Amino acid sequence: MASPSRGEDRTAALSLQLSSAHQDLRRRLAGLRANLGRPRPDGDGDDALRAHCLAFCTALTSHHQGEDDGLFARLLRERPDLAPTIAKLVEDHGLITRILTRVRDLADRAAATEPGTGLEAIGRELDGLAAIMDSHFGYEERALRAALDAGVHDDGWSAPVLRFRAPPAPAPGNPSP
Template sequence: MFSQLLRERPDLTATVANLVQDHEMIASIVSRVGELADKAAESRGPTLEAIGRELDGLMAIMESHFNYEERTISEALDDGVPDTDWPSRVFGFGRA
């Protein structure tokens, strides 16, 4: 979606770069949470607290990210970018 958006709106390059950076940070946190969860399955205590901290951080970053993404991308999509009906194609499970 980002590449199509950038073709239509190259002025959003910095915004998309910020969003990609957020996605990478979120993926890193999710990976760490997975590693901590594996350790937690074997032990208790500090590992569970570490998972809680990572999840709190992930929640804060995702909330900020989605607010930013919604604010910037929706403005761009509402400003002359043609509607390709991609949500129906992406989320239309089981429909032809």
């Protein structure tokens, strides 16, 4: 039996890399939820909340845009039989985007009002987001595992999907964008 080439090794690991990226996003959301409402030692409470929300929202949005514009587009070219599955995943991305928009809006309002205002509403949105993300990620991993492990040409889609980056946190004393 011939051993796989380095390119094939990388391709075979794509489903594991996708799962790892999803785990990273789950950890980021768990950290955001765990720290919601906790006083910040720097006294930058709601601005820090906005910065953390922005960083998380940006990372998740980057990941999903990379999937929609890159990975899913590539899969549709190579595996048109996955069209119904991919349509469902893209639909989920739209739902998640709407929740992220509400989280951003609530975090902006919380920063513009008295400290601590609106944290309960943000917490509810984050709880709902966590449940939807967990279901979405599990379905995506199961539905795409075989296609990913069979090999998907990487024409640049992997960077935003697997190695997404959040924007840097604002410097102390500077408001987040």
